[in-house]
Amino acid sequence: AQSVTQPDIHITVSEGASLELRCNYSYGATPYLFWYVQSPGQGLQLLLKYFSGDTLVQGIKGFEAEFKRSQSSFNLRKPSVHWSDAAEYFCAGYSDNYGQNFVFGPGTRLSVLP
Amino acid sequence: GAVVSQHPSRVICKSGTSVKIECRSLDFQATTMFWYRQFPKQSLMLMATSNEGSKATYEQGVEKDKFLINHASLTLSTLTVTSAHPEDSSFYICSAATGGRTLHFGNGTRLTVT
Numbered sequence: 416a417q418s419v420t421q422p423d424i425h426i427t428v429s430e431g432a433s434l435e436l437r438c439n440y441s442y443g444a445t446p447y448l449f450w451y452v453q454s455p456g457q458g459l460q461l462l463l464k465y466f467s468g469d470t471l472v473q474g475i476k477g478f479e480a481e482f483k484r485s486q487s488s489f490n491l492r493k494p495s496v497h498w499s500d501a502a503e504y505f506c507a508g509y510s511d512n513y514g515q516n517f518v519f520g521p522g523t524r525l526s527v528l529p
Numbered sequence: 530g531a532v533v534s535q536h537p538s539r540v541i542c543k544s545g546t547s548v549k550i551e552c553r554s555l556d557f558q559a560t561t562m563f564w565y566r567q568f569p570k571q572s573l574m575l576m577a578t579s580n581e582g583s584k585a586t587y588e589q590g591v592e593k594d595k596f597l598i599n600h601a602s603l604t605l606s607t608l609t610v611t612s613a614h615p616e617d618s619s620f621y622i623c624s625a626a627t628g629g630r631t632l633h634f635g636n637g638t639r640l641t642v643t
Binding site for chain 2: 516
């Protein structure tokens, strides 16, 4: 069955440091891939998405992600983290081959030290 | 664009009463909307897929008689939690897809049943 995994439950970085959040997927074919961010008590906001083409995608708030087919990964990166980036981050996948179900990873909680 | 509005953001009700949550797509038409439930510090759990003009499709283990979904128009879906009990207390989030492949989320509803 299709799945999306995020190996890191919780990551802590210092403000100004670089960030990489990991995401791996398992699908029969390359899915559409997404990163969402959720602040406490809020819904999810789309950061970026990958459908096809350039494997390095740019998103909002200075985030980018790189699709690597050989590693079945879609890691999220940011060169310099701001305190306001502290939140929960979800990777998600979708494939036309599996109906309309989006599959979400378990999430990675990001804490930012001042 | 692609704004999803969810109301109310918070609701407290007594055990045995029913609560209705509204989900509206403000600037696009959504033939399909999705309802999720999120437990503290966990990922999203898909409850049901709401289809405009037809019956909702519920995920396994979700009681359709307890969680009534109505999708009467292309911009509105409602979730009614009937005869609510404390175990129904949770964070409920709706979403709608644009182009069939990108989910946009409401801000969620925090339901507390006393």
